[in-house]
Amino acid sequence: MRIFIDFNFEAAHHLPHSFxxxxxxxxxxxxxxxVRVSLQGRPDPKTGLIADLGAVKTTVDSAKDALDHRYLNEIAGLELPTLETIAIWLWRRIAPDLPALAEIGIYRDSCGEGCEYQGEFETVEEAA
Ligand SMILES: [Zn+2]
Incomplete structure (x- = not known):
């Protein structure tokens, strides 16, 4: 079973070496x-919850603040700000606080594009 929390952010970037x-x-x-942050687990029989989404939101809000209305290329670790690297960057930032983290999805709905990452590698260099 999975639960999730979504957030939106606006940002600028350019990709000089990707195209x-x-x-x-x-x-x-x-x-x-x-962005959709999904947590996987079994609900606690006492609380009925996999995780307290209010606490999850606190973690996620910090990541949102770091991205929203920013020029992504200027953020440490996001010099190559593709959907793929933003998903990895988000994972590395929030995973330590969210042990049940299962997937980060990042979507550009206006383009019908997105990336869904399950933490299977830690950098694009490692993915190569
Ligand atoms: Zn773009």
């Missing part, structure tokens, strides 16, 4: 991002 020369993503631009 061919002249691609629009090389230029500075912005997105509205939606």
């Amino acid at each position: 061919p020369d002249g691609h629009v993503n090389q230029r500075l631009h912005g997105h509205s991002f939606r």
